[in-house]
Amino acid sequence: MKTFSAVTYNVLAQPFAHADRYPLSPPEALDPVRRRALLLNRIDELDADLLCLQEVEPTIYDELRARLETTHDAAYVQRGQRPDGLAVFARRPLFGGLEHHELHFASQRRGGDDLALIVQLTFDDRPLHVVCTHLAWQPESTPPAEHVGHRQMLELLAHRDATAPDATWVFAGDFNAISQSVVVATALERGMDESCRSQRPWDTCAINGRRRKIDYLLFSTGRLEPRPGVLPKLSRDTALPSLTEPSDHLPLRVGFSPVP
Numbered sequence: 001m002k003t004f005s006a007v008t009y010n011v012l013a014q015p016f017a018h019a020d021r022y023p024l025s026p027p028e029a030l031d032p033v034r035r036r037a038l039l040l041n042r043i044d045e046l047d048a049d050l051l052c053l054q055e056v057e058p059t060i061y062d063e064l065r066a067r068l069e070t071t072h073d074a075a076y077v078q079r080g081q082r083p084d085g086l087a088v089f090a091r092r093p094l095f096g097g098l099e100h101h102e103l104h105f106a107s108q109r110r111g112g113d114d115l116a117l118i119v120q121l122t123f124d125d126r127p128l129h130v131v132c133t134h135l136a137w138q139p140e141s142t143p144p145a146e147h148v149g150h151r152q153m154l155e156l157l158a159h160r161d162a163t164a165p166d167a168t169w170v171f172a173g174d175f176n177a178i179s180q181s182v183v184v185a186t187a188l189e190r191g192m193d194e195s196c197r198s199q200r201p202w203d204t205c206a207i208n209g210r211r212r213k214i215d216y217l218l219f220s221t222g223r224l225e226p227r228p229g230v231l232p233k234l235s236r237d238t239a240l241p242s243l244t245e246p247s248d249h250l251p252l253r254v255g256f257s258p259v260p
Contacts, residue, residue: 096122
């Protein structure tokens with residue numbers, strides 16, 4: 001039976017890697033030249049069949065595409081006037097030829113340009129659609145009707161239902177929402193499943209002592225069998241970025257096989 005490995009990873013764009021935001025990180029872990037090398041090597045180590053990246057600067061994308069050009073098809077979209085964007089790399093010939101389009105959310109924070117990169121593939125002779133996105137953050141106390149990230153998730157689900165309701169879907173990215181949030185709950189109520197239910201520890205981010213799971217690989221319920229990888233245990237004293245983890249997020253890896 002065919003299987004594939006999927007990784008979602010917010011790589012932390014360098015313009016956002018300020019020392020005052022990451023007081024626990026050693027200075028060399030935030031140095032642009034050092035961080036760039038650490039990040040590229042970390043992504044190489046992941047060796048993922050399907051790689052979904054957020055906060056990717058164009059120069060990083062260009063270097064990754066050059067490194068992976070013999071093995072992976074690639075797609076990239078930049079977020080308006082921001083310095084970063086979204087990237088997807090899909091291993092050939094495991095997946096069919098990569099096609100992609102962009103979904104610019106109608107729901108936005110003031111001055112924002114939040115969007116999704118949507119890739120169409122085939123896997124095991126079946127259509128596979130992959131969403132790579134970075135949803136807007138708002139406090140958990142925000143009412144659902146006013147929560148921008150929640151409204152963006154509703155847009156993704158509506159797009160799925162309008163364009164390819166019979167395909168298998170994977171929603172990958174930094175959702176800026178904990179697992180009990182209305183953002184994730186809405187996806188689970190509408191036909192998506194959590195690939196990391198059994199994963200412990202499962203926190204993917206630690207900023208200023210706050211451990212949280214905010215990165216996800218959701219998939220169409222009943223279409224795939226997930227096998228989550230192992231994450232290191234984060235603590236209040238964990239420094240991210242570090243000299244071993246160059247982002248403030250951990251890469252989240254899940255193996256998938258099709259359900260017969």
